[in-house]
Amino acid sequence: MSAVYERLKKCYECFRAKTDFTPDIALVLGSGLGDYADGIKIVSVLDYGDIDGFPVSTVTGHKGRFVFGYVGDVKVVIMQGRVHYYEGYKMEDVVLPIRLMKLMGAKILMLTNAAGGVNYGFHAGDLMLISDQICMAPSPLIGENPDELGVRFPDMSNIYDKDLRNIVRETAKSAGIPLQEGVYIQLTGPNYESPAEIRMVRTLGADAVGMSTACEAIAANHCGMKVAGISCISNLACGMTDKPLTHAEVQETADRTAPLFKRLVTESIIALAKEIQ
Numbered sequence: 192m193s194a195v196y197e198r199l200k201k202c203y204e205c206f207r208a209k210t211d212f213t214p215d216i217a218l219v220l221g222s223g224l225g226d227y228a229d230g231i232k233i234v235s236v237l238d239y240g241d242i243d244g245f246p247v248s249t250v251t252g253h254k255g256r257f258v259f260g261y262v263g264d265v266k267v268v269i270m271q272g273r274v275h276y277y278e279g280y281k282m283e284d285v286v287l288p289i290r291l292m293k294l295m296g297a298k299i300l301m302l303t304n305a306a307g308g309v310n311y312g313f314h315a316g317d318l319m320l321i322s323d324q325i326c327m328a329p330s331p332l333i334g335e336n337p338d339e340l341g342v343r344f345p346d347m348s349n350i351y352d353k354d355l356r357n358i359v360r361e362t363a364k365s366a367g368i369p370l371q372e373g374v375y376i377q378l379t380g381p382n383y384e385s386p387a388e389i390r391m392v393r394t395l396g397a398d399a400v401g402m403s404t405a406c407e408a409i410a411a412n413h414c415g416m417k418v419a420g421i422s423c424i425s426n427l428a429c430g431m432t433d434k435p436l437t438h439a440e441v442q443e444t445a446d447r448t449a450p451l452f453k454r455l456v457t458e459s460i461i462a463l464a465k466e467i468q
């Protein structure tokens with residue numbers, strides 16, 4: 192058994208000892224959406240710190256939890272607080288929670304985040320359906336392959352599942368929620384980009400830039416989960432306006448957009464669940 196899988200199995204056993212809940216859809220909450228989990232019908236919660244073998248950051252200490260419950264009639268597991276590469280975790284640690292949610296039973300993963308807009312057609316406060324990605328952080332699949340989860344050289348031609356994208360797009364349209372669409376690029380962070388780097392990623396084909404998500408989507412795709420992703424464009428990326436970028440600005444726009452974002456997430460989860468039957 193691979194070391195990665197062995198550790199994952201331990202985490203899974205720890206989770207199973209605490210709850211028999213089996214989620215259908217997994218959701219990762221990005222900036223601004225943190226309290227989404229407090230508004231669902233909660234069945235149980237599990238602090239990351241109570242799971243043996245769960246990544247513990249040497250830099251930031253430990254925060255965050257899994258919330259299990261229902262969105263409408265849909266059984267979900269929600270990550271309230273994600274693990275970022277820039278915090279000093281190894282990539283294997285960053286994606287462990289994603290793989291764990293797969294073992295819990297989740298078939299669909301919805302990833303959300305706050306991202307900088309690179310596309311000049313975008314505005315702060317827009318929502319963007321992720322159509323594809325560029326991962327400029329190291330692949331989370333480097334190292335011994337956990338064969339129990341997926342193959343050594345996985346295909347990545349449909350990371351953000353086309354059917355799921357159609358469903359989220361239609362859901363937004365019916366709900367009257369404007370939705371941009373584009374390519375997400377993940378850089379390591381934690382520094383925001385320079386104007387030259389933003390020109391570079393635009394040339395590469397990116398519409399939005401952030402510090403998470405792409406590595407999680409690779410790991411999820413590797414282990415056979417279907418993935419949907421939505422970004423809140425919390426700001427225009429560095430160099431596109433004449434004021435410096437601050438975390439406070441990112442947080443403020445993400446918070447302001449949260450009510451609309453939450454509505455889209457709820458309606459999308461209910462619509463996506465129909466894909467599972």
Ligand code: HPA
Nearest residue numbers: 305306307400401402428
């Ligand atoms: N760059 C990188 N990550 C981000 C940004 C950005 O402009 N905004 C929110 N997350």
